[in-house]
Amino acid sequence: MAQVGQLLANLPGDVLMLGDLAYMNGTADEFRRCFDPDFGRLGARIRALPGNHDYGHPSADGYFSYFGDRAGVGRRGFYAFNAATWKVLMLNSSVPLGRGSEQYSWVQNQLRHEPGRCTLAAVHHPFDSSGQNGPTPWLRDIWELLYEHGADVMLAGHDHLYERFAPMDANQRPDPARGIRQFTAGTGGAPLYSRARAAASSELVIQSHGVLRLKLEPSLYEWEFVDVAGNAVDRGMTMCH
Numbered sequence: 001m002a003q004v005g006q007l008l009a010n011l012p013g014d015v016l017m018l019g020d021l022a023y024m025n026g027t028a029d030e031f032r033r034c035f036d037p038d039f040g041r042l043g044a045r046i047r048a049l050p051g052n053h054d055y056g057h058p059s060a061d062g063y064f065s066y067f068g069d070r071a072g073v074g075r076r077g078f079y080a081f082n083a084a085t086w087k088v089l090m091l092n093s094s095v096p097l098g099r100g101s102e103q104y105s106w107v108q109n110q111l112r113h114e115p116g117r118c119t120l121a122a123v124h125h126p127f128d129s130s131g132q133n134g135p136t137p138w139l140r141d142i143w144e145l146l147y148e149h150g151a152d153v154m155l156a157g158h159d160h161l162y163e164r165f166a167p168m169d170a171n172q173r174p175d176p177a178r179g180i181r182q183f184t185a186g187t188g189g190a191p192l193y194s195r196a197r198a199a200a201s202s203e204l205v206i207q208s209h210g211v212l213r214l215k216l217e218p219s220l221y222e223w224e225f226v227d228v229a230g231n232a233v234d235r236g237m238t239m240c241h
Contacts, residue, residue, distance in 0.1 A: 001038060001188060001228075002037075003209065004038070004188050004189055004210070004211060004228060005038030005041070006038075007210070007211055007228060008039070008042060008211060009041055009042065011211070013045070014045055014046075014047050015045045016047050016090075016155060017039075017046055017047070017048040017049070018051070018122060018123075018124055018155060019048075019049050019050050019052070019053075019124030019157050019158070020053040020054060020124065020158070020190070021035050021039075021050075021053075021063065022035045022053075022062065022063070023053055023190065024053060025053065025057050025062075026050075026053055026054035026057045026060060026062045026063050027056075027062045028057075028061070028062040028065055028066070029062075031062050031063070031066040035066070036066075038189075044070065046067070046070060047070070047088075047090060048067050048070060048071050048090075049071070049078070049090045049091065049092060049122060050064075050071070050092055050124065051094065051124040051157060051158065052124065052125075055094045059075070060075075076095075076102075076103070077095060078090060078091050078092045078097075078103050078106065080110050080114070082116060083120075083216050084218070085118065085218045086116050086117070086120055086216045087110070087114065087115060087116025087119045087120070088119075088120050088121075089110060089119070089120070089121040089122070090121075090122050091103065091107070093123045093124045093138075093139065094124065097138070097139070098138055098141045103142075104141060104142060104145065107142060108145060111146070111151075112149075115149070117218060118152050118216070118218075118219070118221070118240035118241075119146070119149070119152055120152060120154075120155065120214075120216070121142075121146055121151060121153070121154050121155070122154070122156070123155070124156065124157050125139060125156060125158045126158055126159060126163075126182060126184045127140075127156070127172070127182055128168070128199045128202075129156075129158070129199060130159075130161075130163055130196065130197055130198060130199040130202050131159025131160070131161050131184070131186075131193045131195070132193050132196040133159050134197060135172070135199070136158075140170055143170045146180060147169055147179070150178070152180065152181065152221065152241055153180065153181055153221060154180050154181070154182045154183075155182075155184075155185065156182060156186075157186040157188075159186050159193055160187065160190050160192045160193040161186060161187065161192060161193050161194075161206065162183075162184065162186075162204075162210065162212065162225050162234070163184040163199075163202055163204065163205045163206075164182075164183055164202075164203045164204045164223075164225075164234060164236075165181055165182040165183070165199070165201045165202055165203060166181065166201045166202075166203050167181045167201075167238075168180065168182070168201040172199075172200050172201060173200065174201050178241060181238065183223065185211070185212040187209050187211070187212075188209070189209065192207045192208070192209065193207070194207060206225060206227075206233055206234060208225075208227045208233065209227065209228045210227035210228055210233075211225070211226055212224075212226075213225075213226055219239060219240050220239045220240060221238060221240070222235070222236070222237045223235060223236055223237075224236075
């Protein structure tokens with residue numbers, strides 16, 4: 001979407017893209033025609049992860065060919081980087097990530113041996129959602145692992161809306177002391193969804209195209225959701241665990 005692409009071009013910092021980047025099936029031609037004109041200018045600022053639509057093409061070949069090493073090595077679709085004092089885990093919810101999977105073991109090792117002062121994880125499918133796709137039960141294991149290691153924030157896409165959750169545990173119950181706060185920002189250009197259910201820990205749903213801005217400080221994070229008109233329609237701040 002041209003308006004979102006222009007908004008991102010005018011903002012500094014890394015750009016985390018949460019999957020389903022070239023509709024409908026993530027082919028090389030769709031990345032060329034549908035993604036590159038609006039977002040290609042962002043170049044090396046992009047930190048991308050794949051979504052289910054990107055796997056509409058066998059092995060997500062269009063996605064991995066387009067992003068190359070910017071999507072992690074080995075075409076696994078999950079990788080980590082540091083943003084100042086924060087540890088950022090980019091996860092792939094279109095391949096196994098439950099207990100016993102390669103990805104689960106990788107996350108476990110990252111959290112045990114290369115922790116950050118604060119931790120953010122990003123994944124395509126939301127753990128819980130008020131949108132039409134609803135919750136993603138197979139994320140419970142990875143949520144519990146992140147929760148046990150004191151992670152702070154989870155970013156998701158998939159449902160085409162903006163939703164902010166209260167910090168919650170692996171049973172999707174509010175936990176202000178140790179819980180992980182989820183933001184869903186599936187608002188990059190596809191037709192928007194309306195609220196379909198009331199997720200238990202949901203605090204706010206906004207139907208608008210736009211971007212979620214995060215400012216990651218050494219011991220806290222600030223957020224604001226900016227719509228395509230440039231209005232900050234949600235904002236706040238929370239300390240890390």
